[in-house]
Amino acid sequence: MLKRTALVVGCSLAAAAVPAMAAKPTHPTHPSHPAHPAKPTKPSHPSHGSKGLGGTCSPGNHGYRASGTLVSATLTPSGKKGHYDGTISVDVTRANHKSTTGTQTYTLNSARVHFGKGVDASAPAAGDNVVVHGKVTALRRGCSATGFTPTVTVRSIRISAPKRHP
Secondary structure (H helix, E strand, O other), X not given: OHHHHHHHHHHHHHHHHHHHHHOOOOOOOOOOOOOOOOXXXXXXXXXXXXXXXXXOOOOEEXXXXXXXXXXXXXXXXXXXXXXXXXXXXXXXXXXXXXXXXXEEEEEEEEEEEEEOOOOOOOOOOOOOEXXXXXXXXXXXXXXXXXXXXXXXXXXXXXXXXXXXXX
16 A cells, blocks of 8 residues: 555656646746748749740740651852751651651751762762751640641751662
8 A cells, every 4th residue: 555655646746746847937048049930932833734824835945856868959058168058858767856757848047067978069869868957846745736836947967878788
């Protein structure tokens, strides 16, 4: 019974000490810390719908690369050395950014043209290998593509003779 009485007395003293510690006043030489300022509110982001809010559905430029064989070319030298104006038709076999393949006609406006070994710069022959580099306009994913046609701006073209197999 003595153990039980000591246990009850010990528990009651512990319960009485907890509220006394919680109600302890702050020390006068230790002032409380100031409250932190509230975080500023962030502006809401516009939706990525087809409404064009904030320019989210405006077209952007992506790198373009296409390769194939030459069908025809009308090239005239422009003001800079190695740069040409005119049109070039290419039977495209490979293109990036889901661009169309088949016969494509590109308009050159002071584009750099590299002629490989064995290619006549004044009149390249049909069947020569062609690689086209430039920029293509594209829309973001989720934007409505109605009325949008991607445009290719050609920066450089490399024309080389086809490989001969023995």
